[in-house]
Amino acid sequence: MGQSMRxxxxxLQAVRGRIAHAAxxxxxxxxxxxxxxxxxxxxxxxxxxxxAAGQRSFxxxxxxxxxxKMDALAGRSIEWxxxxxxxxxxxxxxxxxxxxxxxxxxxxxxxxxxxxRPAGAAPLNVLIQVNVSGETSKSGAAPGEVAGLAAAxxxxxxxxxxxxxxIPEPGAARARFRDVKDLFEKLKAEFNLDTVSMGMSxxxxxxxxxxxxxxxxGTAIFGAREKIRPAA
Ligand SMILES: *Cc1c(COP(=O)(O)O)cnc(C)c1O
Numbered sequence: 001m002g003q004s005m006r007x008x009x010x011x012l013q014a015v016r017g018r019i020a021h022a023a024x025x026x027x028x029x030x031x032x033x034x035x036x037x038x039x040x041x042x043x044x045x046x047x048x049x050x051x052a053a054g055q056r057s058f059x060x061x062x063x064x065x066x067x068x069k070m071d072a073l074a075g076r077s078i079e080w081x082x083x084x085x086x087x088x089x090x091x092x093x094x095x096x097x098x099x100x101x102x103x104x105x106x107x108x109x110x111x112x113x114x115x116x117r118p119a120g121a122a123p124l125n126v127l128i129q130v131n132v133s134g135e136t137s138k139s140g141a142a143p144g145e146v147a148g149l150a151a152a153x154x155x156x157x158x159x160x161x162x163x164x165x166x167i168p169e170p171g172a173a174r175a176r177f178r179d180v181k182d183l184f185e186k187l188k189a190e191f192n193l194d195t196v197s198m199g200m201s202x203x204x205x206x207x208x209x210x211x212x213x214x215x216x217x218g219t220a221i222f223g224a225r226e227k228i229r230p231a232a
Contacts, residue, residue, distance in 0.1 A: 110153045181212075
């Protein structure tokens with residue numbers, strides 16, 4: 001039976017249990033890992049159910065779809081994260097509506113986000129996506145470029161650089177998570193970083209064992225997604 005047959009409340013409880021178990025097994029405080037519920041392709045009604053079960057942070061991949069949900073859930077206390085890739089022609093909407101952006105990989109996009117963050121809004125929380133798979137076709141900054149990008153982002157007034165994000169290939173060696181954590185440890189003090197966003201439904205346990213502080217969980221909470229994705 002698929003996870004979609006169970007309630008979102010039960011799924012959230014199960015995921016919280018997995019997080020606590022993985023953290024404890026690694027000698028870490030379970031409260032050092034934030035659960036981000038990735039609600040992409042799922043309707044606002046399911047976000048409502050997760051809210052009712054105490055979930056507050058939600059991740060989306062597609063800007064237009066996210067904004068429809070934000071409008072449907074206006075006035076609710078939700079922290080919205082963009083976890084998908086960000087094209088530079090979408091930065092204005094993202095700067096206006098999101099609280100966090102996980103996949104920043106260029107100075108150009110970072111500069112636009114800072115310039116377009118509305119006056120009076122809190123700084124936009126930003127993560128640099130780092131490419132640890134080593135394939136040139138994959139998104140994310142090369143590990144050797146991350147320090148320079150971090151310095152550039154840190155100088156922008158309306159962004160707050162919080163850390164790193166990575167999406168290792170499904171089934172990738174656990175060492176890929178360790179590479180991200182090692183890079184984070186090198187940059188943490190200089191840039192005052194506190195967040196390592198890595199781990200999804202299938203590999204959150206390994207990611208937490210290797211130091212993740214934020215896991216991005218879709219399927220294990222909301223069930224399987226339709227294969228056809230809406231356009232960004
Ligand atoms: C879809 C998505 C997730 C959630 O993946 P699941 O395997 O469904 O948990 C996490 N991070 C990113 C960047 C995603 O696109």
